[in-house]
Amino acid sequence: MLRLQGERRMDPVITRFPPSPTGYLHIGGARTALFNWLFARHNRGKFILRIEDTDVARSTEASIKAILDAMEWLGLGWDEGPYFQTQRLGFYREYLQKLLDAGKAYYCDCAPDDLEKRRQAALAAGRKPKYDGLCRDKGLQYAPGRVVRFRCPEMGTTVLNDLIKGPIFFENAELDDLVLQRSDGMPTYNFAVVVDDITMNITHVIRGDDHVNNTPRQILIYQALGVPLPQFGHVPMILGEDRTRMSKRHGATSVMTYKEMGYLPEALINYLVRLGWSHGDQEIFSLDELIEKFSLEHVGKSAGVFNQEKLLWVNAHHIKDKPPEKLVPLVEPFLLDLGFSRKPPHYLSKAIRTLQPRVRTLTEMAEAMRFYMVDDVEYDPVAAKKFLRPNLQEPFQRIIASIEGLETFDELNLEIVFKQVADTLGVKLGKLAQPVRVALTGVTVSPGLFEIIDVLGRETVLKRLRRAMAYMSAA
């Protein structure tokens, strides 16, 4: 066995991500997928996508699509698949027969509610609620409605040499005769995973911590089948603020919700990978860097709390890093959502550049772009009252005249013009800047004045300044 494991290590790495299509792709699943993907990419191996749809009642087409969409958005491409377990029933039947023939599995006709009663009774008596082995030696043959159970060794110890957690020991006596095939002929999770991982030549099973207790059962099945084990690595779970398993009550858990909230996939990935994995003190990683640096050795053992604030910071960072022209198609949908009409990409790109250091999400970006998008800005009442005062008509007139006469309309010359006007008037630039800002944006907070003017263009700027003057005289 040791020798076989040694040989296996030399094989090309093959990992897989096996979601069950019973809902959207959530944050925890995404991180598991990411770790598997990174591990495969880092080792120049293969990453397989497998849909575990043996729970026919709960699996849906919509979920499959939602999961695939999310994987695609994250950029986690797969090399094989998606495979569907419901299309691989032949494999499970074949392996099940091997177990049956070897006497390592048996038919059982215990009724579900009967089983439940016995479980409750065991629990009440302070015992472990495991299958009591009633049908174990009945020698039952196939009959419709009967399940097949695994004959679990009653003695001995099973060792899981976890890549992340180290060796973990389980007493076989703690385990029970789990169901391998349901009464409807479908394989159960624990059996299907093993058969799939064997037949797909999976070398590394990287999955959530919550599967640790399933692993000894699976190892026992591998052993009963006489095949070598893959390597197992159990990554710690992601917890909510209250340190319990993350769920909807902790806020958004669906990957696609983060897309809708204006997060960049590279930011979500960056955040998720750092939640449980580290590379010294580094916080920001590009995808290529992650592929190069990722390793299971630096995955921590303890569960981590999902922190929105930090995600926001990581997202802000990636927004700043991205070339504005690449951001254009990404913010456009958000702009449209707000009801703004389309603008040329070149214009959008310049506008975006001024806001990159000031926003944390694409949603914030779109909202902050309002004054770049509308024809006439709406004045914030408080801002207008404070800054658009009648005594500013004269300065505004001067600014308008200077801008009209400007030969080269750019940031540098604009700054010179404003400083000149301020000097002549004997006031500080700030005295002029805020009113102009309100005139141009309607609010008191915005990117630098000269960048705004540069983006907006002479026509629009003059129009807005004149409109502000009209407002002042009316006040």
Add this chain to the structure above:
RNA sequence: GUCCCCAUCGUCUAGCCCGGUCCAGGACACCGGCCUUUCACGCCGGCAACACCGGUUCAAAUCCGGUUGGGGACGCCA
């Protein structure tokens, strides 16, 4: 109840395997300051942790044992 896992600032973490260089480093958040036409960004500074008890050792965040706390699993779900 039983089994399994985990335990460094509020949060994510470095350090732990190979004890001394750690009166514990980085990041988020928070609080000051600088920069400045506003707001951000950026920069500088501050607050803040080795869960507890015992053992081993000249020396323990690091090794060992226990306690406590937290999480997970006990399905004809995955």
